[in-house]
Each structure stands twice: as C-alpha cells, then as structure tokens.
Amino acid sequence: MISVIIPAYNERENVENTAKVIGNILRDNGTEYELLFIDDGSKDNTWEIIEKLAESDPSVRGLKFSRNFGKEGAIFAGLKNCVGDCAVVIDCDLQHPPELIPQMLKMHEQGYEVVEAVKASRGKESLLYKMFAKTFYRIMRTSSNVDLDRASDFKLMDRKVIDALNEMPERITFFRALSSWVGFRSGRIEFEVAPRKAGTSKWSFRKLVKFALNNITSFTNFPMQLVTGMGIVFLVFAVVLGIQSLVRFFSGTAQEGFTTVYLIILLAASMIMIGLGVIGYYISKIYEEIKFRPRYIISVDTKNRKDKDRNNDRNV
Ligand code: UDP
Ligand code: MG
8 A cells, every 4th residue: 555645735726636636546556545635734725625535535634733844844744644555755736747656656566665756857947946956955965975956855665764764863854865864775767847736836935045054954064064174274374374474573574554464353253153153053953953842743633533533423
C-alpha cells in the first residue's frame, strides 16, 4: 500500500480535484492507497472539503493543524502518520505530475528506496526568485555537498526511509536535504513543473528568505566559517598596516590624517558585528531546538474521529 502525503494550505480550489486525479491514477494502476491530506491551518474552507472527502471516501484521511506550521511540518506530520509500505509526498496544486507515481512505484519495486523526482527545468519563475534560488542552492551545494538545484519535495520513500526520518530528533528540518542525508539506495526521474492548477503560490518573499536562512544554518556552518575567514584576512591586513605605521612612527614620517585609523575602526566594527550576528543566529537555532517544542500540533484527525464515532455507536 502507498500513502500519498499532500500538504494543503488554502487550497480549496484544488483539494477535491487533486484527490480525484491521484485516486484515479492509483486505482488504474491497481495499487492500494491512502490519501493523507494535511491541512496546514488553512484560513479558507480547505478543511471542510477534506472532511467531506474523508467521509465519503475511506481511502482519504485528513489531519488538521491547529495553526499554520509550514509545509515542512505538514510533510513530517504526514510521514509520522502514514501507514503505507511506502509514501510519496506531492503538492496539492498538481505542479508535481501525479502521472509519475506509477513509474516511481515501479522503481520502488526494482529496489530503489528513495525515488526522487527532479525538475527538468525550474518552470516559470520571476527573475528575482531565480537569482535568489540560485544563490541559495550554490551556498548549499558548496558547503554541504547536497545538490538541490533541481530537487523538489516530490519523492517516494520506502518504509525504512520513513522510519529513519521519523527518528530524526531535530525540529528545524529541511525535508529535501534530510531525505538525501539519510542515504539509502536512491533513483531519479525527471519531470516538467506544471503550472499551478488553481489559486496562488503560498510563499511570500519574506517566507522564502526565512526558509533559505533556516535551511542554510541548519545544514552548514558555512556562514560562521565565512566570518572566521574574513577575520583572518583582516588580521593580515591589520598586521601589515601596523608594521607600516610603526616604521613611519619611528622614522618620524607618521601621517597626520586619521584616514587609516577610522577605516580600520569601521572595518573592524563591521566585521565584529557581522560575526556577532551570525553567532547570534546560530545561538537562536540552538535555543529553538533546545525548547523541544513539537514541530506541529494536530487539532483534528478524521481517522480518530471515525474510530470515536464507531465507539460511540457501540456505547449506544
Ligand atoms: N503549503 C503548506 N504550508 C505553507 C505553504 C504551502 O502546506 O505554509 C503547501 C501548499 O498547499 C502546496 C505546497 O505546500 O501544496 C506547495 O506550495 P506552493 O504551491 O504555494 O509553492 P510553490 O509551488 O510555489 O513552490
Ligand atoms: Mg506550487
């Protein structure tokens, strides 16, 4: 049996159609399946639609978050709660073509434990977004050896991989990188990013910057090393200048102006501040992790509700 994990945030235009499309594909393929919708605290009536679907279709299950916890939380809630022998994570807007799932299943049967769908191209994106994404992926690649440029969250994972991911204790996660960090035998297939079926992208620029910073800092110490590197370069600079001014001082040709002095002060101060900022950022991460807060909070689960209803029936 395969579990399809579908994070949904304000996707009322998409949920019903997505469930139908994916259900049809898997039924045609003769695969047993469950559709696990995670409502990431939607503000529209996404949850009501999921609930209705779950009532009429036993293969649909919905989890409702108590508020918006972000797509990462939704994916991990799905991994924790799915019951399939393998699971596939897919967007609710059908930008990840579900027609590929049978092909991914076939690779799974051939022994691949992770089947990654990689983007053949990055689809339509604004120039700013493209630049931003490029820089982010370059930092990630050079510093942590995980090539993510064309990676997506569209992935099939074997039960073994799901269990390994569920055992990860950290709370600030980056699914795309973690799922390759855990290893296992992985295969790839390519797909073209389809345009969004309906609704608008749920990412704002602020959310993206936060996402990138989060992921860089939870995967690498590169920014800290950068600061150390700058510090060393600056030290060399300072030693050379120091020797020069000492020589001038003793030879009686010391400069009158303060140019060098304030340049050094400015540079040193900015260096220190950058350094403190980076360190502070990592400390705030440690703080976040150490609080041991849950990644998400589920307020309603359609499956438990069904069990409860059944028990109530028995009580009557
Ligand atoms: N999503 C989510 N929580 C969020 C933002 C997005 O669960 O806070 C879901 C969204 O419903 C969709 C998927 O993540 O199923 C991808 O989101 P979107 O299509 O907005 O991202 P894009 O395709 O533009 O990268
Ligand atoms: Mg999308």
